[in-house]
Amino acid sequence: MEPGQPGDRGPGPSIAWLSVPDGEVVRDEATLAFAAQDFGHLVHRRPAAVVRPVSLADLTAVMTFAGEHGLPVSARGAGHSPFGQEQAEGGIVLDMRTMPTVREVDGETAVVDAGAHWREVLDLTLPHGLTPPVLTDYLELTVGGTLVVGGIGGAAHHHGTQTDNVLELEVVTGTGEVVTCGPGSDLFDAVRGGLGLCGVITKARLRLVPAPPTARRWKLYYRSLDTFLADQRTVVRDGRFDYLEGQLLLDEGEWTYLLEAVTYSTASLDDLRFERMEVEDSTYFDFLNRMAEGEAALRAEGSWFHPHPWLNVFLPDEVVGRVVADTLATTRREDLGGTGLVMLYPVRASALNTPLLRVPAGELVWLFSLLRTGKPADPIENARLTTLNIRLYQQAKALGGTVYPSNSLPMTPADWADQFGPVWDALTTARHLHDPHTLFGSGNSLRPPPP
Ligand SMILES: Cc1cc2nc3c(=O)[nH]c(=O)nc-3n(C[C@H](O)[C@H](O)[C@H](O)COP(=O)(O)OP(=O)(O)OC[C@H]3O[C@@H](n4cnc5c(N)ncnc54)[C@H](O)[C@@H]3O)c2cc1C
Numbered sequence: 001m002e003p004g005q006p007g008d009r010g011p012g013p014s015i016a017w018l019s020v021p022d023g024e025v026v027r028d029e030a031t032l033a034f035a036a037q038d039f040g041h042l043v044h045r046r047p048a049a050v051v052r053p054v055s056l057a058d059l060t061a062v063m064t065f066a067g068e069h070g071l072p073v074s075a076r077g078a079g080h081s082p083f084g085q086e087q088a089e090g091g092i093v094l095d096m097r098t099m100p101t102v103r104e105v106d107g108e109t110a111v112v113d114a115g116a117h118w119r120e121v122l123d124l125t126l127p128h129g130l131t132p133p134v135l136t137d138y139l140e141l142t143v144g145g146t147l148v149v150g151g152i153g154g155a156a157h158h159h160g161t162q163t164d165n166v167l168e169l170e171v172v173t174g175t176g177e178v179v180t181c182g183p184g185s186d187l188f189d190a191v192r193g194g195l196g197l198c199g200v201i202t203k204a205r206l207r208l209v210p211a212p213p214t215a216r217r218w219k220l221y222y223r224s225l226d227t228f229l230a231d232q233r234t235v236v237r238d239g240r241f242d243y244l245e246g247q248l249l250l251d252e253g254e255w256t257y258l259l260e261a262v263t264y265s266t267a268s269l270d271d272l273r274f275e276r277m278e279v280e281d282s283t284y285f286d287f288l289n290r291m292a293e294g295e296a297a298l299r300a301e302g303s304w305f306h307p308h309p310w311l312n313v314f315l316p317d318e319v320v321g322r323v324v325a326d327t328l329a330t331t332r333r334e335d336l337g338g339t340g341l342v343m344l345y346p347v348r349a350s351a352l353n354t355p356l357l358r359v360p361a362g363e364l365v366w367l368f369s370l371l372r373t374g375k376p377a378d379p380i381e382n383a384r385l386t387t388l389n390i391r392l393y394q395q396a397k398a399l400g401g402t403v404y405p406s407n408s409l410p411m412t413p414a415d416w417a418d419q420f421g422p423v424w425d426a427l428t429t430a431r432h433l434h435d436p437h438t439l440f441g442s443g444n445s446l447r448p449p450p451p
Pocket residue numbers: 038039074075076077078079080081082085086087096114115135136137138140141142143144145146148149150151152153195196199200201202406443
């Protein structure tokens with residue numbers, strides 16, 4: 001009997017026996033190398049196979065096979081993770097972009113396949129005059145990829161994260177069962193923000209709101225960190241802007257602070273203490289798609305393809321000034337890389353209602369992001385930047401901070417237990433129930449590697 005023939009189980013697991021009823025199992029070198037890459041370019045874990053599923057039966061077949069053979073499974077959306085989160089060493093990567101598209105607007109909701117990019121969701125909803133209430137800054141991320149981490153953006157202070165605006169999910173669990181779940185279900189709460197530990201999302205029903213036609217975007221510049229933070233607190237509390245973010249800009253050794261505020265109607269700036277401002281009007285879609293031009297430029301100059309040792313932490317309001325000032329005082333241009341960015345913006349914690357999205361206690365929480373660009377072919381420098389992430393993570397954690405879980409940061413199971421805190425036990429219980437063979441979690445170091 002040849003390997004690959006039904007019935008040939010031989011000694012030990014062999015990926016050659018994997019087959020799916022409708023889609024494709026791919027094992028050529030180029031495809032495996034592609035699945036061992038991501039936006040981070042820091043971690044490269046080669047799978048044994050990539051499956052291009054086209055049906056739920058394909059996913060069930062993969063779960064059954066992987067369970068029998070003790071192989072890790074990871075879903076891959078757009079592959080924009082920073083640290084191998086969508087990779088599966090020696091296991092099976094599911095390319096969720098090959099699942100058939102399901103894209104329908106139904107009243108004030110949309111049903112979409114999990115492999116849809118958020119830009120494709122907008123292509124569907126905007127002709128109906130509707131939009132998801134919260135979008136990430138970059139639209140070429142998949143619905144499944146952001147729903148397992150949260151999905152945060154400048155509208156989160158009003159509407160929460162993308163996980164707060166999903167009404168129903170279709171999930172294929174680690175047992176191969178296809179489950180439709182919604183509010184009140186343990187699986188729904190274990191999948192939203194749950195790092196993909198209980199199953200693969202195949203479809204999502206999303207809440208929509210009326211889409212505004214235009215957006216007015218202000219860039220308000222500050223020289224004082226304290227004044228910038230005070231104005232951000234004022235505007236996040238009174239909710240005068242529809243969208244609120246912020247950047248910390250380093251120019252020739254000096255930091256300036258940029259409050260980015262957008263309104264879809266009108267808003268007053270009279271009481272704000274910025275030093276100068278810029279204003280720009282655009283269509284709503286052009287505002288949402290504002291990263292497209294920057295992406296094209298970074299692709300053209302090459303740094304889009306460089307390593308990205310990124311760190312996103314949530315800080316409590318009481319310590320944000322201190323942690324940010326300390327971090328900026330010790331951050332030089334080479335610690336960010338030529339095209340690296342620092343972002344900082346507050347969110348009202350009361351808007352965040354996803355049980356697994358862990359944020360510090362208090363009325364306001366701050367997303368602090370060091371979006372560093374590393375150097376290709378310089379593992380020592382990239383390890384140095386990752387070490388800076390570890391230090392800031394430890395400092396933030398000691399002061400009550402948490403992570404936004406899309407980071408270039410080695411985390412142990414004990415770190416994850418600290419991160420999830422009071423909901424760790426519920427997540428672990430759900431995981432045992434829905435993924436009894438521990439297929440998922442290898443990309444976040446929450447599964448032992450295969451033998
Ligand atoms: C340029 C850029 C800008 C970004 N901006 C933002 C932002 O503004 N806000 C924000 O919140 N995040 C942002 N992110 C981070 C991003 O949301 C996360 O890294 C996200 O997980 C990536 O989605 P993806 O589709 O690329 O998924 P992948 O990188 O392919 O996968 C990410 C994780 O999701 C899992 N996964 C993927 N699909 C599924 C599925 N269908 N079912 C179950 N699990 C699945 C993977 O196994 C993996 O663990 C940004 C990232 C980049 C590169």
